[in-house]
Amino acid sequence: MSEKPFLQVVRGDATPAEIAALIAVLAARGAPAPAAPARRASVWTDRARLARRPVRPGPGAWRASALPG
Numbered sequence: 350m351s352e353k354p355f356l357q358v359v360r361g362d363a364t365p366a367e368i369a370a371l372i373a374v375l376a377a378r379g380a381p382a383p384a385a386p387a388r389r390a391s392v393w394t395d396r397a398r399l400a401r402r403p404v405r406p407g408p409g410a411w412r413a414s415a416l417p418g
Contacts, residue, residue, distance in 0.1 A: 356368070356371070
């Protein structure tokens with residue numbers, strides 16, 4: 350072994366399980382985070398709904414007053 354060790358226990362007596370846990374944490378910390386799936390914007394937060402046609406009174410007007418589903 351001519352190479353310098355990557356990890357060295359300086360104090361205490363670490364068990365192989367503790368060293369494996371430490372390496373797992375360091376490997377997970379260094380890995381890039383998985384990309385989150387793209388979320389569709391909610392229809393309720395869409396600003397385009399503010400540019401809708403004006404609501405007209407009459408039969409069925411209550412349906413036209415709500416956000417289209």
